[in-house]
Amino acid sequence: MRLEAHLARREANHRPLTPLYFLARAVTGFPQRKAVAWRDRTLSYGEFGSLVAAMADHLRQNGVGPGDVVSVMSGNRPEMLAAHYAVPMVGAVLNSINTRLDAATVRYILDHSESRLVIADPASFALASAAAREAGVPVFRLVDPMAPAVDDLDLFSTDAALPRDLAAAITDEWQPICLNYTSGTTGTPKGVVYHHRGAYLNAIGNVLALGLGVGTRYLWILPMFHCNGWCHTWAVTAAGGLHVCLDRVDPAEIFAAIERYAITHMACAPVVLYMLLNNPARASRDPARRVTVATGGASPTSALILEMDALGFDLIHLYGLTESFGPVTMRGLSEAEAERPVSERATLLARQGSRHLTANQVLIADVDGNETPWDGETVGEILLSGNTLMAGYYRDADATVAAFAAGRFHTGDLAVRHPDGDIEIRDRSKDVIISGGENISSLEIESVLHQHPGVLMAAVVAAPDDKWGEIPVAFIEPRSDQPLSPEDLKAFCRERLAGFKLPRRFLFRELPKTATGKIQKFVLRDIARDGEEP
Incomplete structure (x- = not known):
């Protein structure tokens, strides 16, 4: 078949794929259907659309525009869900931050992402504001329904209307929609850039894979900051289901x-x-x-x-x-x-x-x-390989090229x-430990342990655990001239690591090494798995 000029795509038959169309359909097709439930509050899709519009207005009033990064640090509440629509609606990029991170890591993310502003719920506000202050970024506190304050950002009481075209700011489906940070294989988080195309397609894939539909009532236990809730933030809306939010x-x-x-x-x-x-x-x-x-x-x-x-x-x-x-x-x-x-x-x-x-x-x-x-x-x-892979790592060309070597994405699994x-x-x-759904870098823990004056060498491996899936276990080769105890190391790590990253066990021994001096982690994994004391 000939590729004739008049068969080229046109504005009328080609629009960039974006999850914003899911909300646009919902607010016009079934505005009275229940969309979000949280505590004693229930919003219809029409009311949820107003919440999204109010957040978008707030962003514009604070100078947020196309290409800017907006950081949100919150549990699963309606505003967190709304951010998945309001931020891209103004052409900006959503950066959802793990609420369990320590202040230094949050500060790094705000700096590296070049965040324009931060929105935090009351539980995360102290940490977010401390990190934002050091990064020189304005921060806004979401309203606490039980104890509202004068300066709270109350988007529920704002009467706002969505524009007719929610996707007007999306001119290319390859535009970034989100920037998610993952610990990866080092202690420095990598910024994973999502595009509108991948978010749209993976959301539709989840609708089909999980059998979501009009009668779906989805309970938000999985944090929305984890891969944007595995794209369910958009998938449930695409299905026209009910989001039931639990913020703890x-x-x-x-x-x-x-x-x-x-x-x-x-x-x-x-x-x-x-x-x-x-x-x-x-x-x-x-x-x-x-x-x-x-x-x-x-x-x-x-x-x-x-x-x-x-x-x-x-x-x-x-x-x-x-x-x-x-x-x-x-x-x-x-x-x-x-x-x-x-x-x-x-x-x-x-x-x-x-x-x-x-x-x-x-x-x-x-x-x-x-x-x-x-x-x-x-x-x-x-x-x-496919359409639901990241565009790459933000401000890290070398890591992006390495990840996509030979035309495919290398998972390392x-x-x-x-x-x-x-x-x-x-x-x-x-060397990533997956504990309770959180990715923990063993190298990050090792780096902290090596800062202790009593530690000569440290190696951290995963041990299976019935409750957490995996837990970090630290093997320590101490310096001979300094006394060292598990309690000392636990206190040392607690000051420098988020709580979920703390090793659950500290085992003292000479570390097994290859002829070239590389630590034989497979030996340590066997010991940690079998529960053998060195």
Whole structure:
């Protein structure tokens, strides 16, 4: 077929893909439908649109325009959800900051991202304002409904209207929509740039993969600052479902919300599932009302699957990275598989599965880039290619080029592929510990430990943990002339690291090394896994 000039794309038949269209459809197509529930407040899609418009007006009034970075540090509340629409609506870039980070890291993010302003909820305001003050960035405190203050940013009481074209500022679907920071393999966070195209496609993929629809009532346990809630901030709106916001993880509140709102879907780290199982409020759960739970990080155990099933929860195991807009692959159970013994179900759900419809192509390859056999035994690296990959790392061209070497994104995760196509991760080539859904850099912890005068050498590895998935364990080779105790090191680390990054165990020994002096971490992993004391 000839490529004739009159067949070129036109303004009438080509618009940049952007998640803003999901909200535009909702506010015009079903403005009275319930959109957001939080505490004792419920907003329709029309009212949520007004909240988005109020935030957009606030941003413009404070000089935010196309290309500017807006940082938000907040739990799961309506304004945090609104920021996923208001910030890109003015052509700006949303930078959602992990509320569990320490002040030094937040300061680094604000500096590196060149943030224009910060919006923080009351719980995060003290930390955010301290970091923002050092970075020279203005900060605004969201209203506390229980104790409003004069200077609070109260977007609920502002009467604002959305423009007719929410996507007017989006001239290219490759425009950045978000900037998310991840610890990666070093202690210095990398800024992962998301584009509108990838956000749109991954959101649609999640709608299809998780079966979201008009009747969806999604409980926000997963933090919206984690890969923009795995793109569910946009996916639930695309489906026309109800966002039920919880701004803290409390098992009793989770169970209460599930019953109150007849929740159909939720997502969380495995540690939250264990919290639910160990809380007395589980007695209020009606298992006849099934809830689909998406989880990732640690593989579900037989005991977890059995107990969650008895409580009426159906698990889906997801795999992805910050660089891939969250989920890339998923593993659920077919109707036939759901009838199998729990041990067999656990084996299947431990796998990372296969990609969902709009996600990246997934290749398991050897060191030469050749696809490995689908035999469930040959290990290779997971390589990705497709539309739901980051544009690159902000202000880090070298790391971007390295990540996309040879035309694919290198995850650093080592896996096998089973004959049925299922992917199963066997190891991680990166020194990242995934604990309770948080990425922890072992190198960052080692760097802190090496600052202690009593430490000669330190190595940090992951140890499996039933509750957290993985925990950091520190192996210390002390200096012979200085006394050292676990308590000393724990106090030292607590002053320099966020709480979730603290090693759970400190083991003292001469570190095993290769002939060239490299620490043999595989030996230490075996010790940490088996619980052997050196």
